[in-house]
Amino acid sequence: xxxxIFKAPILMVQASMDGILLGIxxxxxxxxxxxxxxxxxxxxxxxxxxxIMGGYIAYFMYVAGIHPAFGIIVSPIIxxxxxxxxxxxVINKVVDRDLFISILATFGISILMQQLMNFVxxxxxxxxxxxxxxxxxxxxxxxxxxxxxxxxxxxxxFAIFLIIYMKxxxxxxxxxxxxxxxxxxxxxxxxxxxxxxxxxxINAALCGVAxxxxxxxFTLHPYVGLPYTVRxxxxxxxxxxxxxxxxxxSGMGLGVFEEFADYILGTEFRIGAxxxxxxxxxxxxxxxxxxxxxxxx
Amino acid sequence: xKKNNLILYGVLLVLGLTAPFLFPAFKVQISFMLILIILAMxxxxxxxxxxxxxxxxILFFGIGMYLCASIQIGMFFPLAEWTESGGEKTFLxxxxxxxxxxxxxxxxxxxxxxxxxxxxxxxxLGLRGHYFAICTLGLGIAAGEIAGGIELIGAGQGMTTPPWxxxxxxxxxxxxxxxxxxxxLLIATFSFxxxxxxxxxxLVLNAIRDNEDKAEAMGIHTMRYKIVGWVVSAFFVGLAxxxxxxxxxxxxxxxxxxxxxxxxxxxxxMAILGGKGTLxxxxxxxxxxHIFKEGFWTxxxxxxxxxxxxxxxxxxVFFPEGFMGWLREKYPERFGEVIDEADxxxxxxxx
Numbered sequence: 001x002x003x004x005i006f007k008a009p010i011l012m013v014q015a016s017m018d019g020i021l022l023g024i025x026x027x028x029x030x031x032x033x034x035x036x037x038x039x040x041x042x043x044x045x046x047x048x049x050x051x052i053m054g055g056y057i058a059y060f061m062y063v064a065g066i067h068p069a070f071g072i073i074v075s076p077i078i079x080x081x082x083x084x085x086x087x088x089x090v091i092n093k094v095v096d097r098d099l100f101i102s103i104l105a106t107f108g109i110s111i112l113m114q115q116l117m118n119f120v121x122x123x124x125x126x127x128x129x130x131x132x133x134x135x136x137x138x139x140x141x142x143x144x145x146x147x148x149x150x151x152x153x154x155x156x157x158f159a160i161f162l163i164i165y166m167k168x169x170x171x172x173x174x175x176x177x178x179x180x181x182x183x184x185x186x187x188x189x190x191x192x193x194x195x196x197x198x199x200x201x202i203n204a205a206l207c208g209v210a211x212x213x214x215x216x217x218f219t220l221h222p223y224v225g226l227p228y229t230v231r232x233x234x235x236x237x238x239x240x241x242x243x244x245x246x247x248x249x250s251g252m253g254l255g256v257f258e259e260f261a262d263y264i265l266g267t268e269f270r271i272g273a274x275x276x277x278x279x280x281x282x283x284x285x286x287x288x289x290x291x292x293x294x295x296x297x
Numbered sequence: 298x299k300k301n302n303l304i305l306y307g308v309l310l311v312l313g314l315t316a317p318f319l320f321p322a323f324k325v326q327i328s329f330m331l332i333l334i335i336l337a338m339x340x341x342x343x344x345x346x347x348x349x350x351x352x353x354x355i356l357f358f359g360i361g362m363y364l365c366a367s368i369q370i371g372m373f374f375p376l377a378e379w380t381e382s383g384g385e386k387t388f389l390x391x392x393x394x395x396x397x398x399x400x401x402x403x404x405x406x407x408x409x410x411x412x413x414x415x416x417x418x419x420x421x422l423g424l425r426g427h428y429f430a431i432c433t434l435g436l437g438i439a440a441g442e443i444a445g446g447i448e449l450i451g452a453g454q455g456m457t458t459p460p461w462x463x464x465x466x467x468x469x470x471x472x473x474x475x476x477x478x479x480x481x482l483l484i485a486t487f488s489f490x491x492x493x494x495x496x497x498x499x500l501v502l503n504a505i506r507d508n509e510d511k512a513e514a515m516g517i518h519t520m521r522y523k524i525v526g527w528v529v530s531a532f533f534v535g536l537a538x539x540x541x542x543x544x545x546x547x548x549x550x551x552x553x554x555x556x557x558x559x560x561x562x563x564x565x566x567m568a569i570l571g572g573k574g575t576l577x578x579x580x581x582x583x584x585x586x587h588i589f590k591e592g593f594w595t596x597x598x599x600x601x602x603x604x605x606x607x608x609x610x611x612x613x614v615f616f617p618e619g620f621m622g623w624l625r626e627k628y629p630e631r632f633g634e635v636i637d638e639a640d641x642x643x644x645x646x647x648x
Contacts, residue, residue: 268445275438
């Protein structure tokens, strides 16, 4: 084997650490996707673009001279209203319809958002410097930027906060009731329309947090949204709907896979590897389920 | 009805044959329109007739395009040198070489995507609903990303297809030549699908769309038909890809070949605009879309893609039945549907 990663095993530790920290971030986005998938039965192709949009909000705070880490507070608030508006404009017309209609409609939203961001923010790759410094481990052979550790901690905090909110609050209970049975919830006096709008808004707000974290740890570009959608979709189908520990674990697994693919196949194949993994997982699932004569529906 | 059809086909045929002379300035645009019609019609085999909404037919388009160009070049010259240093400047195809290469390239551009479709079809066509849609979306994008990493075919910078050989006419002749090939391909696609939809094949596809489990319970090997449907699509889409590569003259992995953002979306949009699940819907949808696009695209001044996204949302949300669906609603008798007025009234009252 001629690969660098096998010559220097310490790189494996590096890749795993990077992957786990990255994966926690993916899991946060996937959590939002699982939420709206479970509640509204909609797969939002624009998920990744909501993330990127949240990232740009943090980036513009950085440009304006505010520390971008405050983006994790500002950008979810703005993104909540963006999500709410999107629901009121488009999504509420496709909620009860054929799934393909909603996929295509959100795909249209995705293209629209990409292009609008391209116009408003420009097509350059940008990054918001957080100046958090780096942590060295194992005799300086593993470097971890503090911003990545920060982002992982913030993701976990937000996820725990949201889980508690869903369990305890009135809206959280309404959302869970609607996910179980929208019709029964309606009969019992839950305004499902409001619940849907709130769910979409919460999802967008989660995307906003994740985007702000991506802005300080990675790079932003208007067109890189779709890989985030596919990653979160993949995490959700591996974990299953409503399986939160599973979402966290498969998110970390995906992160580690990506870092290793990056070292072994080369950076130019990284996105390709993610998409190929999606295809392979779906096909594997199809064969596994078809043995039991069950279908993916 | 039969006689009307004959007149219609005759008029369209004459129009198609004379179009390069009627609109000499728009030969390339009209060729593109024909290609778009082919793409929309072949997408409709899955999306409309079979109920499998594929975002991945662009995969076959790109494979056909790269394969055709590689064979055209590789038959006579070293491919690696060509892609590395703009080989079209050093190597020149003689007319015989050019046409030989094109013929062989197109044959492979049709057959290899069809084989690929057959191979991956068994795994992928077992997926249902949105899993199929997202899986094929991933497939198309993965193909683009992977093609962008392969040095032999020019990686991210792309490659040029062989230029028109010197000494047998100018670019006008080239445009006419490719126009007629596209037209022939369109006729082949249309007549094949027209024939196949009337046979058992079309009925089975519709049965799969309406209820796949029931179709299987009736003893139909649904998987076999699904794969055959995908192979048919891949065959024609691959040919179209090979032609587009030659018309454009330049292949780039993400913007031209595996162009999920343009062609991949266009084919879905056009079929839905025209009315999916009908023979004429994709034709009408693609023509209307292309004429609209070419006519008004320039007015948007860089806002084209914003308009495209907006258009997708509007068409999908407010006009999902398309032109043909609208016509069908308006004049059901023309489509051979008998309406029982009493039953209709009863249904309205029920609502």
